Amino acid sequence: xxxxxxDHDQVKGAGxxxxxxxxxxxxxxxxxxxxxxxxxxxxxxxxxxxxxxLISMLFYFEPLYDGFGIAAMWxxxxxxxxxxxxxxxxxGRGLNRIMSTVVAAALGIGAHRLATLSGNQGEPILxxxxxxxxxxxxxxxxxxxxxxxxxxxGLLIFNLTFCLISVSGYRDEEVIRLGFERVSxxxxxxxxxxxxxxFIRPVWIGAELHNQIATNMEKLANxxxxxxxxxxxxxxxxxxxxxxxxxQGYKSVLASKGSEDTMANLARWEPGHGRFKxxxxxxxxxxxxxxxxxxxxxxEALNNYLTSETQTPQEVKSIIQGPSVVIxxxxxxxxxxxxxxxxxxxxxxxxxxxxxxxxDAAEELKAVIRSSLCKLPAADSLHIIQEGAVASLxxxxxxxxxxxADAVHKLASQAHFNDVKPTVTPNQENSVNDGPHHVIAIE
Amino acid sequence: xxxxxxDHDQVKGAGxxxxxxxxxxxxxxxxxxxxxxxxxxxxxxxxxxxxxxLISMLFYFEPLYDGFGIAAMWxxxxxxxxxxxxxxxxxGRGLNRIMSTVVAAALGIGAHRLATLSGNQGEPILxxxxxxxxxxxxxxxxxxxxxxxxxxxGLLIFNLTFCLISVSGYRDEEVIRLGFERVSxxxxxxxxxxxxxxFIRPVWIGAELHNQIATNMEKLANxxxxxxxxxxxxxxxxxxxxxxxxxQGYKSVLASKGSEDTMANLARWEPGHGRFKxxxxxxxxxxxxxxxxxxxxxxEALNNYLTSETQTPQEVKSIIQGPSVVIxxxxxxxxxxxxxxxxxxxxxxxxxxxxxxxxDAAEELKAVIRSSLCKLPAADSLHIIQEGAVASLxxxxxxxxxxxADAVHKLASQAHFNDVKPTVTPNQENSVNDGPHHVIAIE
Numbered sequence: 001x002x003x004x005x006x007d008h009d010q011v012k013g014a015g016x017x018x019x020x021x022x023x024x025x026x027x028x029x030x031x032x033x034x035x036x037x038x039x040x041x042x043x044x045x046x047x048x049x050x051x052x053x054l055i056s057m058l059f060y061f062e063p064l065y066d067g068f069g070i071a072a073m074w075x076x077x078x079x080x081x082x083x084x085x086x087x088x089x090x091x092g093r094g095l096n097r098i099m100s101t102v103v104a105a106a107l108g109i110g111a112h113r114l115a116t117l118s119g120n121q122g123e124p125i126l127x128x129x130x131x132x133x134x135x136x137x138x139x140x141x142x143x144x145x146x147x148x149x150x151x152x153x154g155l156l157i158f159n160l161t162f163c164l165i166s167v168s169g170y171r172d173e174e175v176i177r178l179g180f181e182r183v184s185x186x187x188x189x190x191x192x193x194x195x196x197x198x199f200i201r202p203v204w205i206g207a208e209l210h211n212q213i214a215t216n217m218e219k220l221a222n223x224x225x226x227x228x229x230x231x232x233x234x235x236x237x238x239x240x241x242x243x244x245x246x247x248q249g250y251k252s253v254l255a256s257k258g259s260e261d262t263m264a265n266l267a268r269w270e271p272g273h274g275r276f277k278x279x280x281x282x283x284x285x286x287x288x289x290x291x292x293x294x295x296x297x298x299x300e301a302l303n304n305y306l307t308s309e310t311q312t313p314q315e316v317k318s319i320i321q322g323p324s325v326v327i328x329x330x331x332x333x334x335x336x337x338x339x340x341x342x343x344x345x346x347x348x349x350x351x352x353x354x355x356x357x358x359x360d361a362a363e364e365l366k367a368v369i370r371s372s373l374c375k376l377p378a379a380d381s382l383h384i385i386q387e388g389a390v391a392s393l394x395x396x397x398x399x400x401x402x403x404x405a406d407a408v409h410k411l412a413s414q415a416h417f418n419d420v421k422p423t424v425t426p427n428q429e430n431s432v433n434d435g436p437h438h439v440i441a442i443e
Numbered sequence: 444x445x446x447x448x449x450d451h452d453q454v455k456g457a458g459x460x461x462x463x464x465x466x467x468x469x470x471x472x473x474x475x476x477x478x479x480x481x482x483x484x485x486x487x488x489x490x491x492x493x494x495x496x497l498i499s500m501l502f503y504f505e506p507l508y509d510g511f512g513i514a515a516m517w518x519x520x521x522x523x524x525x526x527x528x529x530x531x532x533x534x535g536r537g538l539n540r541i542m543s544t545v546v547a548a549a550l551g552i553g554a555h556r557l558a559t560l561s562g563n564q565g566e567p568i569l570x571x572x573x574x575x576x577x578x579x580x581x582x583x584x585x586x587x588x589x590x591x592x593x594x595x596x597g598l599l600i601f602n603l604t605f606c607l608i609s610v611s612g613y614r615d616e617e618v619i620r621l622g623f624e625r626v627s628x629x630x631x632x633x634x635x636x637x638x639x640x641x642f643i644r645p646v647w648i649g650a651e652l653h654n655q656i657a658t659n660m661e662k663l664a665n666x667x668x669x670x671x672x673x674x675x676x677x678x679x680x681x682x683x684x685x686x687x688x689x690x691q692g693y694k695s696v697l698a699s700k701g702s703e704d705t706m707a708n709l710a711r712w713e714p715g716h717g718r719f720k721x722x723x724x725x726x727x728x729x730x731x732x733x734x735x736x737x738x739x740x741x742x743e744a745l746n747n748y749l750t751s752e753t754q755t756p757q758e759v760k761s762i763i764q765g766p767s768v769v770i771x772x773x774x775x776x777x778x779x780x781x782x783x784x785x786x787x788x789x790x791x792x793x794x795x796x797x798x799x800x801x802x803d804a805a806e807e808l809k810a811v812i813r814s815s816l817c818k819l820p821a822a823d824s825l826h827i828i829q830e831g832a833v834a835s836l837x838x839x840x841x842x843x844x845x846x847x848a849d850a851v852h853k854l855a856s857q858a859h860f861n862d863v864k865p866t867v868t869p870n871q872e873n874s875v876n877d878g879p880h881h882v883i884a885i886e
Contacts, residue, residue, distance in 0.1 A: 052606055385835055
């Protein structure tokens, strides 16, 4: 439309062409942005392409079994469905696929033999019955939450393989060959996918979870560090507050539960890599995540007062301003330091001074509220209530920050993070504070 | 362990046996509970079993192509992977699978022909190149958010089919036959799955979304209806408050975003059924869901004060008690009526009196705060602040409830819900209130 506005002489076809070109350019830019936002997406696409080309060429040049057919097909199919973005997801799918194929193939062969024993008349009836019973049970098992979390794909493949093998209608020897072919090609396919996934620029989902938890803390910290200035000073201009991106970042934390649970489940499939050991305390990450989310809920409530239309007069606000700004920014700093020490995988107690500062400020704020807030004219009562609500939320946020700090310290000792200053003798007071967590961790 | 405590004479084997039996019984009880919680799970398992038995027997008795083999395998495979719990998910997977197989098979045959034209030397190189380029591009497309939401499975199958067909290494006629077989068996499998899914006790994901949105509103309503009594009266006993299940129900609403988005995406695949037309306004459901979730965040903040350890003395609480209880319970009633009218799919303005009542109570509460809260002794200031925060949250909840009501009214007119009293002339005042939404809806 825009293109034909200026030039009315243009033939319609050219306008259509330009519009199409515009769309293609827009699509191209979108693809470019996708790649720039996370270059690992491009790497992943190339990795999948490589794995598929490898497995295709393997079967093209060197048919493992007599003639091309079912065998190569299953291997290619396996690579396509098993290869996921992260190592954990790929290994999880691969193992699920292999294990359930082995078990189901064995059971399928057994069912087939049992059915053939009953003679020509009984065979189809028995096979139909076996398939019905097996499919019903396995499908129902997929509803068990613990199964669904880690073995859902395995149960699906179990269903599949059992039906394929038992229904095949071959003679016994052929059924065994079919089962063997299926198992071996699926192993070849899974190994190809896992090998390419692990050895070329791997994306470890455990590291992703680790980083996401740290990032989420930083998002909360960004909000808290800016909140004080934003709430107490800019309001006079009458402009809409709280719209800057660093203030809105915390919103994504509110809905992070699902992705964190999935990541922790998949991380358990990953072998040890770098600083992450095989039995890394993934559950403790989920605890830190839950506490971070609870803190985000409080921040969501705080954000309300930031964006609310009813503005408190500056003279009421200024009463609580001093200590409130300190609480908010000190909690922000504490969270930021926790996030940093998590990223560096170091044990740290350096956040304690910030929390202590914020607690001091909280006492000050309480004193201010006791002494002066209710001395304001009664007309200001509602504003007093709003400022009181802000203060009350800030107290909650201190409590949350403390809980997060405790959980991160516990994580640091469970996951054997480095001591930050190994040459200096540990500060006795700090180590006493951390005491109980260390004890729990050693168990 | 418990079983061997009483009877020391027992042989170890019997103890082990009893322990095993205990575990089996426990597992059985868990399965029973799964089925009782949602009997549709049992129905679904039987449906999958039926569909698989049907397709297995079809190919067992009547091999569609010369000899059993690839053909039947693909059909069985299709039933297993396409059959999902809900109609929307099953149709979505089925259509994705069919469409992408058709397009990829055509492209694969083309690529194969192009490669064979280049002679024996060039063929494998060209095929490898085609597979690499196709797999790279399609895998990258899976990162496009709009694609991922609805066509992720289709892109996976596209990858798969293209490789299978182009790599197969057959002569041209055979490749075409392979493509045709794959397409036709996948259509047979998908149709079997969809037919059984739709015609035997179908679970419509659109209806699930509809009910979940209503249920979530009811959960908030339950909290609000009980909150007043719980917060203001029971506290004296010193027992822990806010632990009853109806008060904790809202927690699941906090993390409902992901599942609602998925449901709305899948609901679009479903044909019209009952009161749900093909172009049912699923997006508006998501808006209602978002507002409900925002209200749940406020309730989470309110719940904090319910469970907090610092107890406000009753004389401070009693100042705000009257209007607070009214606001909370009236908002609860308003939400409950909205949920009920959604369930019945009727247009309703009957919630307005409740919102009006809560607004009156809010004015009263503001007056109470203005006149008396700050007259308390200064020692109570901090408690005053806490009660002020509760009052402030209640004001927010009124605002949220109003927004939810507006969104539900808009949904009711977009989705053509029934008028609740078609014989009575519409109340002019109410319809004026609803005016702008009706106008938007008619567009």
